[in-house]
Amino acid sequence: MGMVYGIDIGGTNIKLGIVDKDGVIQKEGQIRTRAEEGPSAVISRVLEWFNSNRGGRSDSDIIGAGIGCAGLLDRERGFLYSSPNLPRWDNLELGKLFSERIGVPVVVDNDVNCAAYGEFLFGAGRGANNFICITLGTGVGGGIVINGRLYRGETGQAGEIGHMIIKFDGRLCRCQNRGCLEAYIGSAAIVERTKEMLKQESSNPLLDIERLTVKDITEAAREGNKLAVKSLEKTGIYFGIGLSNIVHIINPEVIAVGGGVSAAGDLILKPAGETLAGHVMDEKFLDVKIVPAELGNKASFLGAAMMVFNKKQDE
Amino acid sequence: MGMVYGIDIGGTNIKLGIVDKDGVIQKEGQIRTRAEEGPSAVISRVLEWFNSNRGGRSDSDIIGAGIGCAGLLDRERGFLYSSPNLPRWDNLELGKLFSERIGVPVVVDNDVNCAAYGEFLFGAGRGANNFICITLGTGVGGGIVINGRLYRGETGQAGEIGHMIIKFDGRLCRCQNRGCLEAYIGSAAIVERTKEMLKQESSNPLLDIERLTVKDITEAAREGNKLAVKSLEKTGIYFGIGLSNIVHIINPEVIAVGGGVSAAGDLILKPAGETLAGHVMDEKFLDVKIVPAELGNKASFLGAAMMVFNKKQDE
Numbered sequence: 338m339g340m341v342y343g344i345d346i347g348g349t350n351i352k353l354g355i356v357d358k359d360g361v362i363q364k365e366g367q368i369r370t371r372a373e374e375g376p377s378a379v380i381s382r383v384l385e386w387f388n389s390n391r392g393g394r395s396d397s398d399i400i401g402a403g404i405g406c407a408g409l410l411d412r413e414r415g416f417l418y419s420s421p422n423l424p425r426w427d428n429l430e431l432g433k434l435f436s437e438r439i440g441v442p443v444v445v446d447n448d449v450n451c452a453a454y455g456e457f458l459f460g461a462g463r464g465a466n467n468f469i470c471i472t473l474g475t476g477v478g479g480g481i482v483i484n485g486r487l488y489r490g491e492t493g494q495a496g497e498i499g500h501m502i503i504k505f506d507g508r509l510c511r512c513q514n515r516g517c518l519e520a521y522i523g524s525a526a527i528v529e530r531t532k533e534m535l536k537q538e539s540s541n542p543l544l545d546i547e548r549l550t551v552k553d554i555t556e557a558a559r560e561g562n563k564l565a566v567k568s569l570e571k572t573g574i575y576f577g578i579g580l581s582n583i584v585h586i587i588n589p590e591v592i593a594v595g596g597g598v599s600a601a602g603d604l605i606l607k608p609a610g611e612t613l614a615g616h617v618m619d620e621k622f623l624d625v626k627i628v629p630a631e632l633g634n635k636a637s638f639l640g641a642a643m644m645v646f647n648k649k650q651d652e
Numbered sequence: 653m654g655m656v657y658g659i660d661i662g663g664t665n666i667k668l669g670i671v672d673k674d675g676v677i678q679k680e681g682q683i684r685t686r687a688e689e690g691p692s693a694v695i696s697r698v699l700e701w702f703n704s705n706r707g708g709r710s711d712s713d714i715i716g717a718g719i720g721c722a723g724l725l726d727r728e729r730g731f732l733y734s735s736p737n738l739p740r741w742d743n744l745e746l747g748k749l750f751s752e753r754i755g756v757p758v759v760v761d762n763d764v765n766c767a768a769y770g771e772f773l774f775g776a777g778r779g780a781n782n783f784i785c786i787t788l789g790t791g792v793g794g795g796i797v798i799n800g801r802l803y804r805g806e807t808g809q810a811g812e813i814g815h816m817i818i819k820f821d822g823r824l825c826r827c828q829n830r831g832c833l834e835a836y837i838g839s840a841a842i843v844e845r846t847k848e849m850l851k852q853e854s855s856n857p858l859l860d861i862e863r864l865t866v867k868d869i870t871e872a873a874r875e876g877n878k879l880a881v882k883s884l885e886k887t888g889i890y891f892g893i894g895l896s897n898i899v900h901i902i903n904p905e906v907i908a909v910g911g912g913v914s915a916a917g918d919l920i921l922k923p924a925g926e927t928l929a930g931h932v933m934d935e936k937f938l939d940v941k942i943v944p945a946e947l948g949n950k951a952s953f954l955g956a957a958m959m960v961f962n963k964k965q966d967e
Contacts, residue, residue, distance in 0.1 A: 409934055467806050479901075483798045490903025491782050492936045497900040500933045504819050504831075505893045512933040516819075578820045585812040586794075586901060588805025618815045618827040619724055621807045 339400035342387055342439070343642030345448055345634070346370065346406045348422030351379070352634050353386055355394075356642035360459050362635065364390045372423045376431070380438055401442045402435060403641030405451030407476070412493050415445040421476070444644045446489075448637045449496060452595065452630075453480020454487050455640030460631035461593035469589050470630060471498065472596035473576075473605075477519040481587065486650075499523065503578045521575035524551045524598055531568040538564060555601045566604065573605040577612025584613065584622045595630025602629065654715035657702055657754070658957030660763055660949070661685065661721045663737030666694070667949050668701055670709075671957035675774050677950065679705045687738045691746070695753055716757045717750060718956030720766030722791070727808050730760040736791070759959045761804075763952045764811060767910065767945075768795020769802050770955030775946035776908035784904050785945060786813065787911035788891075788920075792834040796902065801965075814838065818893045836890035839866045839913055846883040853879060870916045881919065888920040892927020899928065899937045910945025917944065 338357055345352040347370060354365040368386055372379065391399070408420025415432015417423075436443040446454075453462070453470035462468035468482040477499030481488045489495055499519035500512055507516030508526070520526055528549050535546045541564060543557035557565035580592065594606065610627055617623055630636060653672055660667040662685060669680040683701055685694065706714070723735025730747015732738075751758040761769075768777070768785035777783035783797040792814030796803045804810055814834035815827055822831030823841070835841055843864050850861045856879060858872035873880035895907065909921065925942055932938055945951060 409936070481901075483803060484801070486799070488798060491905040492903060492939050494934065494936055495901065495903035497903075497933060500900045501897045502893050502931070503817055504821070505890075506819070514931050514933070575820075578817050582816045582897065583901070585815045586796075586810065586898070588807060588810035588812075590806040616817070616829050618812060618829070619809065621724070621809055622812075624807050 338398075340391075340394060340398055341400060341642040341645045342402040343638030343640075344383060344402060344404045344435075345451065345637035345641065346379075346404065346423070347448070348372070348407070351383060352638045353383065353390075354635065354638045354642065355387070355391055356639060358646045360639060360643060362639065364392070365635065365638075366390060370423075372426060376426060376429060376434055380434060384438060396440070399439070399441055401444065401645035402439055403451070403638070403643070403645045404431065404435060404443060404445045405448035405637040405641040406431065406445065407448045410445060410447055410493065412444075412446050412489070415443060417445070442645065444641065444648065446641060446644060447478075447480075447493070449478035450480045450487060450489060451638070451640035451644070452632075452636035453482060453496075453640065454643060455632055455636035455638075456593050456595070456630055457482045457487070457640075458643055459639065460636060461628050462591055465589075465591040467587070467589045468591045468593070469496075469583060469587060470593045470595065470636075472630075473522065473524075473594060473598035474596040475524050477523050477579075477596075479583070498579060498583060501579060501582060503575065503582070518575070518579040522572050522579070522598070527551050527554065527568065527572050527598065530571060531565065534564050534568055551598050551601070555604065558601070558604050569601050569604040570608045572598075572601075573608030574612045576605060577609040578616065580609055580613045580627065581616035584617065584625055588622065589625055591626045591628065593628055593630040595633070595636065599629060653713075655706075655709060655713055656715060656957040656960045657717040658953030658955075659698060659717060659719045659750075660766065660952035660956065661719065661738070662763070663687070663722070666698060667953045668698065668705075669950065669953045669957065670702070670706055671954060673961045675954060675958055677954065679707070680950065680953075681705060685738075687741060691741060691744060691749055695749060699753060711755070714754070714756055716759065716960035717754055718766070718953070718958070718960045719746065719750060719758060719760045720763035720952040720956040721746065721760065722763045725760060725762055725808065727759075727761050727804070730758060732760070757960065759956065759963065761956060761959060762793075762795075762808070764793035765795045765802060765804060766953070766955035766959070767947075767951035768797060768811075768955065769958060770947055770951035770953075771908050771910070771945055772797045772802070772955075773958055774954065775951060776943050777906055780904070780906040782902070782904045783906045783908070784811075784898060784902060785908045785910065785951075787945075788837065788839075788909060788913035789911040790839050792838050792894075794898070813894060813898060816894060816897060818890065818897070833890070833894040837887050837894070837913070842866050842869065842883065842887050842913065845886060846880065849879050849883055866913050866916070870919065873916070873919050884916050884919040885923045887913075887916075888923030889927045891920060892924040893931065895924055895928045895942065896931040899932065899940055903937065904940055906941045906943060908943055908945040910948070910951065914944060
């Protein structure tokens with residue numbers, strides 16, 4: 338049976354999998370990205386991993402590769418304009434570079450779209466006709482499924498929900514605009530907010546203001562630290578505003594929430610759900626199910642691989 | 653050739669048309685709504701109009717009717733939960749009432765969806781695969797076409813862009829939330845803002861604070877009245893924030909802008925376009941064309957009628 342390589346290129350790690358047409362992951366693993374070595378060296382290490390891990394499969398068993406990558410892409414051409422995670426990989430024929438080395442067709446798409454497609458086929462969005470997969474992390478992104486098909490928008494940029502403005506004169510975002518959702522719920526914003534709150538306190542036994550991550554805040558909250566709980570609750574309230582906007586515009590059946598920050602679970606999702614409920618103009622909008630993503634960091638390479646198998650129906 | 657009745661029920665007027673399968677309007681007109689007379693009397697007057705205006709066509713020439721109506725609807729059942737325009741028409745079997753009287757199948761949908769469908773087929777959205785039709789008036793609404801099909805959302809409520817929050821602690825909206833787009837660019841908001849500005853001035857020769865409408869403000873602006881120009885410019889800036897959110901989420905090809913307030917044309921659309929351009933996170937989002945709607949108040953009855961002809965492919 339033909340297999341496809343699934344590749345999710347992140348800023349720190351590359352997640353890899355060998356996937357069959359039913360979405361079964363035959364083998365999976367992870368290597369360091371080390372983008373600074375340049376695309377050619379990175380591709381060599383990716384291929385090395387596949388060659389060492391494909392077992393008895395011959396070249397002819399591999400019928401394609403799917404690549405998920407954060408950044409601004411021309412999917413048709415497999416062209417990467419720029420990626421926040423991969424400095425100096427600008428204006429790169431990413432698809433072509435891979436396909437020349439692997440000798441099979443390569444599909445490239447935004448990592449968030451790939452994750453949404455994976456969750457739609459095999460995870461939290463299974464069976465939902467209208468589905469949104471949100472990733473919460475350094476960036477806040479969304480992948481959209483409409484009428485059972487991944488919707489990418491006219492130029493492939495749909496779903497940039499992190500840059501939806503929820504307060505037009507609000508906090509400065511790294512995109513240089515003010516009031517973007519990401520400026521309130523991206524991991525940097527959560528850390529910054531918590532630091533501001535810590536400065537109001539004399540001392541906090543669980544949180545070190547000098548070395549603070551969302552993971553630290555989440556752990557402290559789970560141990561009952563009130564400040565940490567409060568900070569994540571505020572994050573959830575802002576997220577709920579964003580959800581309210583999404584729900585009023587798209588009226589989806591299911592919204593799945595993944596990404597590193599989502600590990601906070603109900604510490605964020607509960608206040609988010611309450612805020613959403615308090616902001617819908619009609620309760621029919623609350624028919625939406627808001628659920629955790631199910632596939633973790635497999636979602637993106639799996640979705641990318643499935644785009645190769647489903648290329649025809651996906652177009 | 654079979655004809656369809658197109659009916660657009662507004663709070664003040666009902667727009668009516670007899671439409672053929674190519675979307676050619678054979679006859680059109682308008683009657684007063686007078687919702688207070690109750691559905692039965694209103695339906696009688698609608699049918700009277702059609703009977704007087706259908707020329708030599710017999711009953712068997714009429715194969716269906718499409719109704720556009722503001723409000724919360726169950727499209728499948730043709731059921732009207734409530735309409736802001738039709739007080740006391742709550743929980744009404746609108747489709748059934750009509751079909752029993754006309755004796756042909758009746759389709760009911762939200763008036764904004766109907767207008768979007770009309771503009772998509774024959775107006776400003778012709779040929780666009782991903783298209784949004786925005787109506788600016790008392791309410792601010794949107795109809796969405798995705799992959800060449802009207803997208804209604806999971807429970808039929810998609811496109812409620814007027815209740816997208818652009819400032820979470822902002823102006824109070826008539827939906828009781830704070831910071832909705834409609835609270836900044838709905839006609840009541842424009843009038844209120846202009847009144848606030850007028851209070852800062854000793855007197856204004858063109859604007860009567862006691863009797864002020866968006867039409868007055870638009871006319872004064874066209875005559876060069878600086879305050880009126882400024883007020884519409886502010887409206888345009890807020891609208892641009894809303895457009896920026898829509899564009900980041902949906903990334904459409906064309907956005908058409910209609911509704912009474914849109915008569916202000918470039919007085920609103922120019923600052924809106926500039927604001928949008930200043931807020932996109934990448935210039936690819938600016939591939940969107942923002943254009944005036946083309947069909948005026950024909951859009952909704954025409955779109956409603958075409959839903960009858962295209963029922964199969966529209967589902």
